[in-house]
Amino acid sequence: MNYIGSKFSLLSFLETHITQFSTPDSGWTFFDIFSGTGVVGRHFKKLGFHIVANDIQYYSYCLNRAYIGINCQPGFIGIVEHLPQPAGLSQYDAVDVVLDYLNRLTGVEGFIYRNYCPGGTAGKDFPRQYFTDENGKLCDAIRLQTEDWHRDAFISDDEYFYLLASLIEAMDKVANTASVYGAFLKHVKPSARKPLRLERLEIIPDNRLHRVYNCDGGELASKVQCDILYIDPPYNQRQYCTNYHVLETIAKYDHPQLYGITGLRDYRHQKSDFCNSAKALQSLERLIRETSAKYVFLSYNSEGLMREDEIIRMMSQYGVVDLRKEDYRRFRADIDRENRRYRADSVTEYLFCLKKAR
Ligand SMILES: C[S@@+](CC[C@H](N)C(=O)[O-])C[C@H]1O[C@@H](n2cnc3c(N)ncnc32)[C@H](O)[C@@H]1O
Secondary structure, three states, rough: OOOOOOOOHHHHHHHHHHHOOOOOHOOOOEEOOOOOOOOOHHHHHHHOOOOEEEEOOHHHHHHHHHHHOOOOOOOOOOOOHOOOOOOOOOOOHHHHHHHHHEEEEEEEOOOOHHHHHHHHOOOOOOOOOOOOOHHHHHHHHHHHHHHHHOOOOOOOOHHHHHHHHHHHHHHHHOOOOOOOOOOOOOOOOOOHHOOOOOOOOOOOOOOOEEEEOOOOOOOOOOOOOOEEEEEOOOOOOOOHHHOHHHHHHHHHHHOOOOOOOOOOOOOOOOOOOOOOOOOOHHHHHHHHHOOOEEEEEEEEEEOOOOOOHHHHHHOOOHHHEEEEEEEEOOOOOHHHHHHHHOOOOOEEEEEEEEEOOO
């Protein structure tokens, strides 16, 4: 998923530096407290760490609950025998049967269609074009079917979050936006015209229990026992709750009151202090002070709200600090219209490494 601040392209940089302090076979717990898409947790899960993931956004929780929390492809034993087997499948595969069934559902004029599609919003105060009518209706049908199966205990929690994560990924691929959901495009771009299609998730086989939370990181830091705390907070004023509000509503499907041209939901309880220059440093300090971790790693960059020298000064009160740097080409999501004020298309990425004094 194309996500602001995603560490997808920086995984080897993170692995190189973080594993200098701990090897995966140590049995250590790696706490990804601002997990976003979950790519960092997935990478360190593959390496053999025990993962705890957290994010304040519910769509992120769904992604992490699936990619981190699930250790094998689900069997869907409560429903698969009642569904038609897709033609052309040589081997019986429960995931493919379920996804094929959902991909073929008849669309429903539900909340997403009525609020984020041209057909559903035509003639209203705020016509919107985040998805084609067909994709919006199919999203509603899939979301409602998934909820019914889960409510009636036909699918387990793992299976429910597997389907929600697949739907979130699939909807993001057909979203008619430049990159984030702060605005939709006036014309329908080619990728948004493609039909919505749920796909299998890449699940990392494992036999250990990994945990996933949907909390404010500031409230959770002191409660999670871990060896490594990995902090990848927002870098600037752009709140994730407003930039990804449509994914949040697809994930929660809670029929919120919507506001304005873009159909924002109420996000006051999800605003991050890391997007506020007056609060970011003290919020970071709270995480570092309260964590039980032996090592703290902070991803940040040269254009963030907190300055390199003030981060080092604050961290040095808690132990020995080391700073690793890498030049990094921006992601498409980071050079959209909102960010034209950025002059460079590359930026220096930081990894602050703190060995906490005991
Ligand atoms: C830079 S992104 C993380 C990107 C992630 N490492 C990845 O590669 O996908 C920052 C994340 O912090 C989350 N966030 C912001 N404030 C938070 C808070 N107070 N508690 C928990 N999560 C928060 C946002 O929702 C967002 O997903």
